[in-house]
Amino acid sequence: MSDAPQLDELVQTYLTIRSERDNIAREYEAKDAQLKADMFQLEQVMLGACNDINADSIRTGNGTIIKSLKENFVCSDWNNFKQYVIENNAIELLQQRLHQSNCKEFFNGKEDEGLPPGISTMREFGIVVRKPTSK
Secondary structure, eight states, rough: TTHHHHHHHHHHHHHHHHHHHHHHHHHHHHHHHHHHHHHHHHHHHHHHHHHHHHSSEETTTEEEEOOOOOOOOSSHHHHHHHHHHHHHGGGGGGOOOOOHHHHHHHTOOOGGGEEEEEEEEOOOOOOOOOEEEOO
16 A cells, blocks of 8 residues: 555644644634733723713824724523514524534435425535544
């Protein structure tokens, strides 16, 4: 089998690259987390300054601070909310995306029925490389 040594080298190179990428990602995430924390502290001081003088914005020589309000909606009772959406024909309250694993499970064994209108599948082969198991 002439490909075995070459494949062994490819796997080793692949694992080395993956390990280096993991190291770089961990370093980046740690540094990014620190920078985000630093920015959050500065934002709190600037928000306090806006609140102290009751201002929505403050112009400085280096830029403008703008106080903004972010609003997020959360659901604590999905069953009741789904019923509300149905009763009010308010489908626009939901995001348009498919739950991949639920679709796979739901359509499994129903291949002869075909997929619903507007639904198709995309499949592609990939490669998974595992480290050797220790013996």
